Amino acid sequence: MPSLPTKSTRLMVRLARYGCTNRPFYHIVVIPNRSPRNGRIIEQLGTYDPMPNMNNERLLSINFERLRKRIADGVFMSKPVEQLVGLAGFYPIHPMSYIKAERQRNKLDTKQKKDETAEES
Amino acid sequence: MSFIKSIFSKCNGTLITQTIRGPPKILYQVIRWRKPRWVPRAKSKEFYVRRPTPVDPEERVELKIRYDHYRTAVKSVRSYIRKTSLAKAQKEDDHLIREQEEREDWERILLKNKQWNEDIAQARSVSVQHEKVYFPPKWKTQLLNNKFEMIPDVIKLLPVLEQSKGFITLENMDIEIEKLLNSRKDYNFAIDKFGNVQAKESDTSVKRKHKAEDSQHG
Numbered sequence: 526m527p528s529l530p531t532k533s534t535r536l537m538v539r540l541a542r543y544g545c546t547n548r549p550f551y552h553i554v555v556i557p558n559r560s561p562r563n564g565r566i567i568e569q570l571g572t573y574d575p576m577p578n579m580n581n582e583r584l585l586s587i588n589f590e591r592l593r594k595r596i597a598d599g600v601f602m603s604k605p606v607e608q609l610v611g612l613a614g615f616y617p618i619h620p621m622s623y624i625k626a627e628r629q630r631n632k633l634d635t636k637q638k639k640d641e642t643a644e645e646s
Numbered sequence: 647m648s649f650i651k652s653i654f655s656k657c658n659g660t661l662i663t664q665t666i667r668g669p670p671k672i673l674y675q676v677i678r679w680r681k682p683r684w685v686p687r688a689k690s691k692e693f694y695v696r697r698p699t700p701v702d703p704e705e706r707v708e709l710k711i712r713y714d715h716y717r718t719a720v721k722s723v724r725s726y727i728r729k730t731s732l733a734k735a736q737k738e739d740d741h742l743i744r745e746q747e748e749r750e751d752w753e754r755i756l757l758k759n760k761q762w763n764e765d766i767a768q769a770r771s772v773s774v775q776h777e778k779v780y781f782p783p784k785w786k787t788q789l790l791n792n793k794f795e796m797i798p799d800v801i802k803l804l805p806v807l808e809q810s811k812g813f814i815t816l817e818n819m820d821i822e823i824e825k826l827l828n829s830r831k832d833y834n835f836a837i838d839k840f841g842n843v844q845a846k847e848s849d850t851s852v853k854r855k856h857k858a859e860d861s862q863h864g
Contacts (some may be wrong), residue, residue: 592730617720
């Protein structure tokens with residue numbers, strides 16, 4: 526029997542969701558790509574709190590020294606982490622960030638137009 | 647075909663081969679094992695076909711261009727990080743370079759410390775002079791003005807200060823020791839109940855006494 530197609534196993538930097546219902550909180554972890562979301566991690570590189578706090582900030586903490594080391598070892602990041610790291614200024618800004626921003630802009634524009642028309646009428 | 651079947655059976659999938667006028671097509675159906683294998687598709691979902699997620703063509707084009715640029719940029723960033731970290735690791739491995747750096751660091755620190763100390767010493771000498779002139783100690787001024795009632799502690803100290811003139815200090819210690827060595831005093835005398843020194847007995851009487859005691863014990 527021929528051998529099964531090999532599944533690539535490598536380390537990833539990705540988000541592990543902690544927190545609880547309706548209150549997400551993420552750890553940025555180094556973990557084998559095939560292990561479960563909150564599985565056994567190799568290293569935690571930081572945290573990400575996606576909910577804006579009282580100063581309307583979403584807090585992101587990353588140990589860049591370790592991240593640098595991991596990248597040098599050839600570890601890749603998942604898309605959400607790439608986006609976060611791009612916004613942090615460590616990586617180039619992710620294309621999806623631009624698209625999301627544009628969508629948001631369009632949404633706001635349409636809403637504004639709607640409001641204006643409502644006021645006129 | 648059989649070996650492909652075996653592969654897919656291992657992957658929990660169903661394999662269907664079809665030959666409808668042309669090359670055989672392989673359809674791969676994923677099984678979630680939620681339902682038993684023999685349960686057919688739900689009636690309501692019999693002819694359900696998932697509508698593909700709508701994609702904005704403009705966005706798609708933009709995304710493609712952006713992704714191309716992004717990938718090149720990321721590649722270069724990653725290669726840069728790898729190179730720098732490699733260089734750093736090599737540098738850390740090299741003992742000689744590290745020791746040299748440490749030595750230079752230490753010298754720099756020493757120099758800086760010396761400079762700092764000198765600066766502080768200078769500033770302090772200036773400030774001490776200033777203090778001496780403009781802010782003499784309180785007790786000194788009060789002594790000068792004879793305001794002893796304001797400083798009872800100083801008054802208490804005065805007799806001690808007077809006494810301290812006779813104290814043995816490091817300067818006059820040798821002289822004092824010489825003095826003591828030169829002046830012999832005999833403490834071999836008796837006192838009575840009231841602490842008065844009795845007339846010293848002659849050596850012979852002491853001896854006699856000892857002899858008497860010895861004879862008693864013996």
